[in-house]
Amino acid sequence: MHIHILTLFPNMFTGPFSESIIKRAIDQGLVEIAIHNIRDYTSDRHHVVDDYPYGGGPGMVLKPEPLFAAVAAIRGECGESEKGEAELPVILLTPQGRLFNQRATEELAKYEELILICGHYEGVDERVREHLVTDEISIGDYVLSGGELAAMVVVDALVRQMPGALGSEESAGEDSHSSGLLEYSQYTRPQSFRGWEVPEVLLSGNHAAIARWRREQSLLRTIKRRPDLLERATLSDEERMLLEGMRRGED
Numbered sequence: 001m002h003i004h005i006l007t008l009f010p011n012m013f014t015g016p017f018s019e020s021i022i023k024r025a026i027d028q029g030l031v032e033i034a035i036h037n038i039r040d041y042t043s044d045r046h047h048v049v050d051d052y053p054y055g056g057g058p059g060m061v062l063k064p065e066p067l068f069a070a071v072a073a074i075r076g077e078c079g080e081s082e083k084g085e086a087e088l089p090v091i092l093l094t095p096q097g098r099l100f101n102q103r104a105t106e107e108l109a110k111y112e113e114l115i116l117i118c119g120h121y122e123g124v125d126e127r128v129r130e131h132l133v134t135d136e137i138s139i140g141d142y143v144l145s146g147g148e149l150a151a152m153v154v155v156d157a158l159v160r161q162m163p164g165a166l167g168s169e170e171s172a173g174e175d176s177h178s179s180g181l182l183e184y185s186q187y188t189r190p191q192s193f194r195g196w197e198v199p200e201v202l203l204s205g206n207h208a209a210i211a212r213w214r215r216e217q218s219l220l221r222t223i224k225r226r227p228d229l230l231e232r233a234t235l236s237d238e239e240r241m242l243l244e245g246m247r248r249g250e251d
Contacts, residue, residue, distance in 0.1 A: 001030070001031050001032070001109070001111070001112055001113070001114075001158065001162065002031070002032045002033075002034070002078075002112065002113045002114075003031065003032070003033050003034070003113075003114060003115075003116065003155060003158070004034045004036060004074050004113070004114070004115045004116070005033065005034070005035050005036065005115075005116045005118065005151050005155075006036050006038050006067065006070050006071075006115065006116065006117045006118060007035065007036070007037065007038065007118040007146075007147075007148055007151070008037070008038050008039065008049060008118070008120055008146070009118075009146065009148055010035045010036075010037050012148045012149075013033075013035050013148070013151075013152065016152050016156075017033055017152075017155075021156070021159055021160065021165055021166065022155065022156060022159050024165065025159045025162060025164075025165040028164060028165075030159070030162045030163075030164055030165055031158075031159055031162060031165075033155065036070055036074070038062075038066050038067065038070060039066070040070075041065075041066040041067075041069040041070040041073065042065070042066045042069075043065065043069075048063070049062060049063055049066050050062050050063060050120075050121055051063055053122065057122070058122070059121050059122035060121040060122060061121060061122050061123060061124065061125055062119070062120060062121060062123070062124040062125060062128070063125060064124070064125040064127050064128050064132075067117060067124065067128050067132060068128070068132055071090055071115060071132055074088075074115060075088060078113055088113055088114065088115065089108070089111055089114040089115065089134050089135055090114075090115045090117065090132055090133050090134045090135070091108075091114060091115065091116050091117065091133070091134070091135045091136070091137055091154075092117045092119060092124065092128070092129065092133040092135070092136045092137070092147075093116060093117065093118055093119055093136075093137055093138075093139075093147030093150040093151055093154070094119045094123065094124075094136050094137075094138060094147065095138050095141075095142070095143050095144075096123075096136060096138065097135070097136030097137040097138040098135075098136065098137060098138065099137075099138055099139075099140070099141075100137045100138065100139045100140075100150075100153070100154060100157075102157075104137065105154075105157040105158060105160075105161060106161065108154070108158060109158050109161040109162070116147075116151045116154060116155075117133065117147065118146055118147030118148045118150070118151050119146065119147040120145075120146040120147065137150070137154065138150070139153050139154070180229060180230075180232055180233030180234055181218040181219065181221075181222045181229060181230075181233055182218060182221045182222045182225060182226060182229070183218060183221075184213075184214040184215070184217035184218045184221065185199075185217050185221070187199070187202060191203070199213070201213045215239065215242075216242060219239060219242055219243055219246060220246055223243065223246055223247065230243070
C-alpha cells in the first residue's frame with residue numbers, strides 16, 4: 001500500500017512513523033508513506049495556504065488551490081489519468097466525517113493507494129469537499145488542532161491489516177472490534193501475582209475449552225463496556241444463548 005499524507009506540519013510524523021510496527025512495515029516494503037507539505041503546492045512567493053472566510057467569522061480557512069494542485073500532482077505520479085479519478089480515494093480528516101472504526105479500516109485497507117488530507121484551522125474551503133474529496137473521516141466526537149494525529153491513527157490501523165506487519169498472523173484477527181466484540185482478557189507470567197491467579201482454564205492445555213472461555217470473556221466484556229457493539233456483531237446460535245444467559249444474570 002502507498003499512503004500519501006497532505007499536511008502543513010510534516011515533522012509531526014517523524015517520530016510515530018519511525019518506531020514500532022509502522023517502521024517495521026516500511027522497512028519490509030509492506031507500506032510506503034509519502035508526506036507532502038501543502039505549502040509546496042502554492043504558487044505565491046509567501047506560500048500562503050489559508051485565508052479569511054467569506055462572510056466573516058473567527059479563524060482561517062485552508063485555500064482550495066494548493067490542495068487541488070497537490071492531489072493533481074499525486075494523481076499524475078500514480079498514472080491516475082489512465083485509471084480514472086475514482087480509483088484513488090482522497091480522504092479528508094475532519095470532525096464532520098463518518099466515524100472511523102474497524103469496518104472502515106478493513107474497507108480502506110483494500111486500496112493499493114490513497115490520499116489523506118489533514119484539515120487545519122477552521123477547516124477547508126467547501127469546494128474541496130464538493131469536488132476533490134471522496135470521503136471524510138473522523139476518529140471521534142471531539143476536536144483536535146489538526147488532522148495530523150487523526151492521520152497517524154488511520155495509518156496505524158491500516159498497517160495492522162497488512163499481512164506480515166504483525167509478529168503473528170492471528171494478532172489482527174483477535175484484536176478488539178475485529179470480530180465485532182471487545183478482546184478477551186489476557187494473562188502472562190507469573191502464574192500468581194499478589195495472590196491473583198491466572199484462570200485455570202488457560203493452564204489446562206485444552207484448546208477447545210480455552211477458545212470457548214475466550215469467546216465468553218469477549219461477550220461478557222462487550223456487554224458490560226460496549227453493549228452497542230452487539231447490535232452489529234456476528235454471533236453463532238450458541239453465542240446468542242450465552243449472551244441471553246449473561247443478560248438474565250445481570251437482571
